[in-house]
Amino acid sequence: MSTSFPAETANTLRQPMRRRTLVLDCPDHIDFAQLDDWLENTLAIKPVKPASDQADDAVSSTPLEFVWRCLLLNTALLQLGNIPAFDTGCIHKVVRKEMDSSLWNADISTVSIQHIPPRAFSTAIEFSVKLLKWCVDTPRTPKNTERLYNTIEKKIKPSLQKMVVAGKSTIPVLRVAHRLNIPFMHLEAGVYQLGWGANSRRMDRSTTDADSAMGSKLSQNKVWSANLIRMAGLPAPEHGVVNSIDDAVQVARKLGWPVVVKPTDLDRGEGISVGIGNDEQLAQAFEAASKLSKSRQIIIEREVAGVCHRLFIFAGKLLYAVKRLPKSIRGNGTQTVAELIAEANRIEANSPPWLKSEHFPDDDLAVQAITAAGFSLHSIPPEGVWIPLRAIESTASGGHDEEYTERLHPDNLDVALRAASLFGLEVVGVDIISPDIEVPWHKNGAIINEVNFAPLFGGAEISRSHIPAFLHRLLANDGRIPIEVIVGDQTALAVARQRQQEFVSSGTQCFLTSHEHTCNPAGQTMPYPFIGASRRCQALLLDRRVEAIILLLQTDELLYTTMPVDQINKLTTVGKNISSSTKKGYTSSAERLVAHLKSYVC
Template identity: 45%
Template sequence: MQETFVQNQNGFRDGLQQPGQAITISFSVPEGNNDIKSLDEWLINRLEVEIDPEPDQTIGLIESKSKEVFSLFWRVLLLGRYFQQTARIPVFDPGIILSVSQSQDDQTKWQSRVAIPMIDNLSTNIIHKAYSSATELIHHVLNNSRSSDTPDEPYKILQENTLKPLQSMIRSGISTIPILKTAHQNHIPFRHLKSGVYQLGWGCNKRLIDRSSVDADSSIGVTFTHNKFQTATMIRMAGLPAPVHVMVKSYEEARQAADRLGWPLVVKPANLDRGEGVTVAIANDEKLEFAYKRASALSKSILVEREVPGVCYRVLITNGKMLYAIKRSPRSIEGDGRHKVTELVRMATEANDNKPPWLQEKPYPLDALALESMSLAGFTTDSIPEKGEWVPLRRIESTAWGGHIEEVTELVHPENLQIAEQAASLFRLSNAGIDIISSDISRPWYENQAIINEVNYAPYFGGNDIARSAMPAYLKTLIHGDGRIPIEIVLGKDSEMSEARSRQQALLKQGVDCHLTSHSETLKPDGQPMPFPFQSLFNRTSALLMNRHVEALVLSVQTDELLHTGLPVNQVDQLIHLNDEISDWKNPDVSSEATIQKLIEQIEHYLAT
């Protein structure tokens, strides 16, 4: 028995460029004139909310109060989007205001019917949490514009009551939002499949991503890169420069390794990432013991490694070629030629503390490790560094401490580029961050003892301006064009799907493997039936868009189903309106001619121009 409707996906509706739902938002508008300009200033200056221009629907609102309320509802949509993006939920369309109405019983109460994006396979609680929090915050700001509340009070409430609950509803990474945002800006369709995995594109053009990892990455290669000892062994076997280290299980073994390798040393866990438990510049037994205890508190697999001179350079390899390269310097403070280091740290810390927690950078420490790092670089807390001069507060860059990056793409020596590309290929990683420790990346590795320190699967990508500027080029290497396939719709009762079959044959003659589907029947390019466990045009189309053998689709729309579900695609290349005979979706024996115009209007939102 076939199910009529078994899907946890949302359709495209009302012109939204992301799948979505229509909901009603209620808002109590404070009496008097509400200062929209001051509200915008608060949202921009305090939260860094992007205020998109209001759509043209305001033209139809004659009363000034209606226009004001429309503006407030628009900002509810923008703030709801902001909360979701901050929680790494990829909502980029602000939404569409369909109507605004005032309560007849209470002049301060208004309602708006809106179409908003809803990411597939996520809880609808996300919508409630994001948009109810948005209305509450806007109401708070409007009523407390002259409040003496300290800036961090609403921040703490938002962090605990809004952002943390939203973050708990999705698995996502730092790279997810920048990649999907660029895809959206370039009209590449995407859908959330499950557990933070997304499909970009349709049919034969589809690709799968999970953070910055892609479907072409080797699972065997990934397994190797999760262990630094195994990674270095593979690199060395391939004839590439690798770290020289020893795996140890006790401090006594670490001391023996030090005798073999000589000072200075690095101690680090073999199976952890992001700089966790790493200690560098170890030059005596006392520091070696401290480093071993620090690393062994996090892992049982400890590496004692010969330190090489230089800093870490990250070379981002995608599809076998360098996308960009950055120099990853330790956490540092920038000089201005006027202030002491202590003053610079104090000013930077104050500015950082005034931001919402989710926009704050890593702290600027002035602890013992910072003093040691400064001293080795020739600075003290009373030094006045020149303008643009960077004072290190740590010895190495790490996720825990942060760092300072510079683009060096044009400086990478061809020999260094070659070993980076070889390393990515060695582990069969389509997208890899190759970390090279070198004193000068513009010199070949064999001249200055440079090594490939790590090979990173799913490297952080998009978290800085350098990476974001490279994102469009990255997507061009990942997906063909905008990732779409031709989609045609034949609307109306079609006996034996004759018109739809005719369109399928026309595309086949052009050398395109076109599939054809209605709500109850699907045909392969050779005309053979393709069974599905459901009777649903939306579900069948969605399934076909996940099939790499599908190069084009003809949809035979014979019921009003898409008015209920929304469209399964956000671009239709051609609409053929056969007749006005449309069946009721849930009762095929009942005609639904009155809905044909609504269907046409819905489809026309997505007709290619």
């Protein structure tokens, strides 16, 4: 007995797929109402049910429906593990094992990404099956929900994340690229190519292939970057660098209280103490910074009045600007600060791991920040008023942003653009501390606090909202180049060469490849150390000279290997037969391959 349905058709599966067999024991009856309650209300996964292509009885459809939910959870777990799998995959068929009627073989396809270990994908789907089988047998209670979250956070997430290299910006950027139908491939070490050939660009987190290596080096040391900013006539912080508490005291007294203490070699708010007003506080802050710093070189900096504003610069223009406020809770006019904190943490505790934010603290540092804002834990703040729980925003504690893109004074934008150019960075986060960013820096003593290489992109809602504009500016034609496929026997070569020359005559650098031969626009042979239409096409996609590709298919290879592209612009058939790629000397009907390729035509 078997059952199947087209979970997602080929033209909706834009990522490379790997076919695999999943063996599972599945009861004849599952309470899908309970299982879907777990998925939707605990894991925030909407269990959309695709229609089956055949009318099966309830018994045969049970394993199929269960496997589909496993694929949905699998996708969420992969993304939690920093693996950019956005297509759910598909189920080809589910059939009982012949030798054991209690087991089922599920023939499925799941995402496969270059240079990410296959075991990462097998681990994710295995965990998905185990978790959902547990959910089938377990009532959804607060205690069981906590057990599920702990398993995901402490076992599954670390298991997946240790297999890949990725930053916090990687998944948000690639998720939007996928939504906008921009192709991407993993090159290794967390570096991704977006787009193909001449229209491609490469990214690592939020950095691009146009970012200066020297600028990156300088920006990642606070002393070096401040010195360069000062040399260029831009507003820089006043500070001293010390490696002992005695020197720290001398520098602080020379600069004047209050001061800021921070490591020279860390960013994202790590190890920073602000508002230091005496020797005792200085000693504590110095010790805290020293514990985190590898160099034990500590900056003592004169504190500047104001709030940090992040200006995200891309390609010499402002993408967006935010006022970076510390981790805060929003008043509602009825609850105390303590109650608001407890409620916020309750919501976080009941959110799946991929939707959680940083904890809302009520410790001594939080009380200090609350008090400085004129409130206490027992105050009832008015509706809409934000109450800070930390003195500053940081990666460790989180923060709250307000958009200021349209409110910057032109002089403040100017110094940010000059700083980006000074460091030679295409993507840069320029942090300006200012009492009022709508007032020129030279009128209120504002400074450029930091120039950030690889600034976090897509971590918060405002930032995520600007990713589409970023990608449209980064990539010409959404990164795509014309890809045409010609299927046929030896006579198809002449047709392919003719089409290539038509492209070349129109001024387009078109390359042609088959499974054995590749040639440039001049018709000269390009040797490769391998054969195969898929691999040769992929090599051309990585070549920035390539403005168009003619893919000549004279074998049925692509019926058995990964399709190198997710869509093609034109499909032409020349002749009825092609060579078999699995049986030397045999022919194969072109009809089956053409039927497979039609779903890729855009």
